[in-house]
Amino acid sequence: MIKLLGLFLMFISAYCLEQGGLDLGLVQAFFIGLFMFFSEALIAHVSFVQREKVRAKYRRR
Numbered sequence: 001m002i003k004l005l006g007l008f009l010m011f012i013s014a015y016c017l018e019q020g021g022l023d024l025g026l027v028q029a030f031f032i033g034l035f036m037f038f039s040e041a042l043i044a045h046v047s048f049v050q051r052e053k054v055r056a057k058y059r060r061r
Contacts, residue, residue, distance in 0.1 A: 002043075006036025 010033035013026045020026075 002036050002040045006033040006039075009033030010037065 010030055013029040013033060017023070017026050017030070
């Protein structure tokens with residue numbers, strides 16, 4: 001879902017940049033969309049690592 005929202009934000013900001021020229025807010029929206037598109041795997045990895053740390057903590061007891 002995050003990936004789709006990022007893709008949508010990138011397309012909308014790119015379209016507005018083509019229509020209206022360069023605007024700092026639109027450039028920021030594009031890069032936020034780009035980050036959202038590629039961050040899903042990073043967020044999944046970080047949550048997996050944290051979950052494994054908790055499991056290892058309770059296995060030692």
